[in-house]
Amino acid sequence: xxxxxxxxxxxxxxxxxxxxxxxxxxxxxxxxxxxxxxxxxxxxxxxxxxxxxxxxxxxxxxxxxxxxxxxxxxxxxxxxxxxxxxxxxxxxxxxxxxxxxxxxxxxxxxxxxxxxxxxxxxxxxxxxxxxxxxxxxxxxxxxxxxxxxxxxxxxxxxxxxxxxxxxxxxxxxxxxxxxxxxxxxxxxxxxxxxxxxxxxxxxx
Numbered sequence: 001x002x003x004x005x006x007x008x009x010x011x012x013x014x015x016x017x018x019x020x021x022x023x024x025x026x027x028x029x030x031x032x033x034x035x036x037x038x039x040x041x042x043x044x045x046x047x048x049x050x051x052x053x054x055x056x057x058x059x060x061x062x063x064x065x066x067x068x069x070x071x072x073x074x075x076x077x078x079x080x081x082x083x084x085x086x087x088x089x090x091x092x093x094x095x096x097x098x099x100x101x102x103x104x105x106x107x108x109x110x111x112x113x114x115x116x117x118x119x120x121x122x123x124x125x126x127x128x129x130x131x132x133x134x135x136x137x138x139x140x141x142x143x144x145x146x147x148x149x150x151x152x153x154x155x156x157x158x159x160x161x162x163x164x165x166x167x168x169x170x171x172x173x174x175x176x177x178x179x180x181x182x183x184x185x186x187x188x189x190x191x192x193x194x195x196x197x198x199x200x201x202x203x204x
Contacts, residue, residue: 105146
């Protein structure tokens with residue numbers, strides 16, 4: 001009982017994270033979930049709340065981190081529009097600028113050591129094979145695509161990763177890429193099957 005009391009006392013003495021941090025994290029989680037399932041309006045509302053909470057600190061790096069998360073989630077669905085971070089890049093940290101360059105396919109001279117750990121190997125190996133987290137794997141696939149280094153196996157893996165998670169928006173993006181590549185290769189039957197799958201995933 002004494003040991004339990006000491007543990008509880010130690011926990012109680014630890015400072016709670018500030019309210020803005022918890023609110024921003026919750027909103028960013030909501031944004032991610034909404035965007036991946038294709039609810040753009042809800043995603044935009046959640047991100048606006050996350051940015052507002054982050055901006056309440058008056059710190060550029062906090063807001064830049066929120067913007068980078070949005071850039072990464074979008075890259076998972078082959079959407080590389082990232083104006084929010086671009087406006088803050090001059091005040092961002094070196095690690096944040098490195099991650100933005102990674103997402104944008106600007107890998108020449110990139111210091112991979114500044115990247116989140118799960119993405120460092122992607123630059124060296126040129127594949128998503130070693131990335132375990134599903135969202136991180138899709139982000140890495142998007143970065144490989146933007147860098148012009150993606151291979152068919154990673155495209156197929158991105159499709160199946162999005163499918164397994166039920167993430168409609170990235171699934172449709174990667175299926176669309178597969179369809180375009182099938183048409184370019186003259187594989188009409190594969191393109192037809194992919195169109196049927198796209199229609200199924202697009203249904204209300």
